[in-house]
Amino acid sequence: MLRWPCLLVAALALVAPPSSAGAQGLPGDWSQRVGLLAEQAARAALPAEAQVQVEVGALDARLRLAPCAQVQPFVPPGQALWGRARLGLRCVQGAVRWSVTVPVQVRVIAPTWVAAQPLPAGTVIAAEHLRWAPAEVSADSAPVLGSVAPVGRTLARALDAGEVLRQPHLKARQWFAAGDTVQVNWQGQGFAISAEGQALGPGLDGQPVRVRVQGGRIIQATPVAERRVEAMS
Known part of the structure; x- marks a missing residue:
């Protein structure tokens, strides 16, 4: 929406x-x-x-x-x-x-990913599970509109055949575990800085996590990739 x-x-x-x-x-x-x-x-x-x-x-x-x-x-x-x-x-x-x-x-009505067959919760998505087709997306919240299929993602809830794939259908990815060493990136007007830190919680896709950086300072960051976060301003 x-x-x-x-x-x-x-x-x-x-x-x-x-x-x-x-x-x-x-x-x-x-x-x-x-x-x-x-x-x-x-x-x-x-x-x-x-x-x-x-x-x-x-x-x-x-x-x-x-x-x-x-x-x-x-x-x-x-x-x-x-x-x-x-x-x-x-x-x-x-x-x-x-x-x-x-x-x-x-x-x-826009091209989006729809289920090619009934898919139970817990399914690890493969290419044959989805098809790219026009569908009414205004009836659903957060449809997956990107043209790259989310192959390898796990379904958090079941999909009926022909049903539009939405973000809530996808289980959140965990990029790292609590205690892991992560790369912290800061970006600003005309500068970019990277440093190492220690995650104080699991790195779930789209959810903020606390990270301890040099000197013991604790910051809030957003997990974006494998053992990588972006500092929140």
């Missing part, structure tokens, strides 16, 4: 006639621009071959919006743009400034 931490605003504002737009539903031009913004936002993190279908809903019939000469669509902070979502409309040129949200349904 995709989220945006800041406001995403349409490049062109909507120009609406100076009349109320609440009771009559969403004007055609508004609906078109809202749909375009939803599609652009959904495509931002998708491969080029993905298909995006957007259905724009209606404003709440109880709304009575003040006349506005210029209305601007935007993506609210943190809003998910797959599946059922809401986009914003705000008046930026009118006697009364207002802001409302409009329901949208965003369907995303």
